[in-house]
Amino acid sequence: MQVIDLRSDTVTQPTPAMRVAMAEAPVGDDVYGEDPTVNQLQEMAATMLGKEAALFVSSGTMGNLAAILAHCGRGDEVILGNLAHTFLYEAGGISALGGVHSCQLMNQPDGTLRLEDIEKVIRPDDAHDPITRLITLENTQNRCGGAAISVEYTQVVGDLAKAHDLQLHIDGARIFNAAAALEVPARALVEPADSVTFCLSKGLCAPVGSVLCGSAEFIHKAHRIRKQLGGGMRQAGILAAAGIVALEEMVARIGEDHARAQKLAAGLAENPGLQIDLEAVKSNMVYGAVDASTGLTMSAVVAKLDELGVKVGATGERSFRLVTHYWVDDQAVETTIRAFAEVMPKG
Numbered sequence: 001m002q003v004i005d006l007r008s009d010t011v012t013q014p015t016p017a018m019r020v021a022m023a024e025a026p027v028g029d030d031v032y033g034e035d036p037t038v039n040q041l042q043e044m045a046a047t048m049l050g051k052e053a054a055l056f057v058s059s060g061t062m063g064n065l066a067a068i069l070a071h072c073g074r075g076d077e078v079i080l081g082n083l084a085h086t087f088l089y090e091a092g093g094i095s096a097l098g099g100v101h102s103c104q105l106m107n108q109p110d111g112t113l114r115l116e117d118i119e120k121v122i123r124p125d126d127a128h129d130p131i132t133r134l135i136t137l138e139n140t141q142n143r144c145g146g147a148a149i150s151v152e153y154t155q156v157v158g159d160l161a162k163a164h165d166l167q168l169h170i171d172g173a174r175i176f177n178a179a180a181a182l183e184v185p186a187r188a189l190v191e192p193a194d195s196v197t198f199c200l201s202k203g204l205c206a207p208v209g210s211v212l213c214g215s216a217e218f219i220h221k222a223h224r225i226r227k228q229l230g231g232g233m234r235q236a237g238i239l240a241a242a243g244i245v246a247l248e249e250m251v252a253r254i255g256e257d258h259a260r261a262q263k264l265a266a267g268l269a270e271n272p273g274l275q276i277d278l279e280a281v282k283s284n285m286v287y288g289a290v291d292a293s294t295g296l297t298m299s300a301v302v303a304k305l306d307e308l309g310v311k312v313g314a315t316g317e318r319s320f321r322l323v324t325h326y327w328v329d330d331q332a333v334e335t336t337i338r339a340f341a342e343v344m345p346k347g
């Protein structure tokens, strides 16, 4: 049975072209800065994102952590969303390892933070207060349905940050999904930001890795922090080679995943046992819920779908997330819609 894995785009396997590139990659000691393939990937990434420099890191989590530690000292404060991945799912690394204090603002359904909310929490110069140092946005905003944050909004937040002498970091784990959804170049989405992390190992299919981009001075600082975190990876060109293929071949096709997410959502919306907000599907994610009237819990649905070869992720007692990616084709979308129909109680 061929398994359809919709739990995340992190499950993507490397493409055949990536495996060839990995086998053939010239490598060196990246801690000495001597891995030509890592250097090539970093240069490509910096150029694509319109930044001076870039740093290959092991994961999105490490990219965000290194960025926030580079921007903030101990006791400094970062303003971020209450649904931000960094707040919810990065094991509290910024406070555990960096002593960075977080101020969480409510993410709006479109993934943004309200500007007046941001302005309200920027601290005055008062010895009682932590020093506000950084604002972080996430694009696409995973827990807001994979919403894409616009160039215009990002610019306004960038201007606000500048006016208050703050830095702006973007967790752009899926920045190329955002770019495809909004039909703008990724570099335009991060232009107002001082730093951005993006992931090679999600919709872009590389097996491992993310890239942190920013000014040369910032990346110099982040490079030392990556070393402190144990992220100096030696002959990492083996991994970076797949990242180069990801940037060359996978960025342009990512919109296909969005079209399939729309199809999947539309098919599931016809199922009376499911609640799907079609309007909320903006990129490669479909969030939904099993209607209480079915009497089914999500864990039961997950188990039944699993038997049919469809893997989905529960996000709550009745809610779920489905993520489309390169290895989910049109037929997989149809099969998934049929599998849900089979699992839901009839009539």
Ligand code: TLP
Residues within 6 Å of the ligand: 007, 008, 009, 010, 058, 059, 060, 061, 062, 085, 086, 089, 138, 140, 142, 171, 173, 174, 199, 201, 210
């Ligand atoms: N997200 C994963 C899980 O951790 C939830 C997923 O399946 O979506 N930023 C964002 C917006 C992310 O969605 C993720 C991973 C990360 C950062 C962290 O990336 P990794 O897993 O490479 O550390």
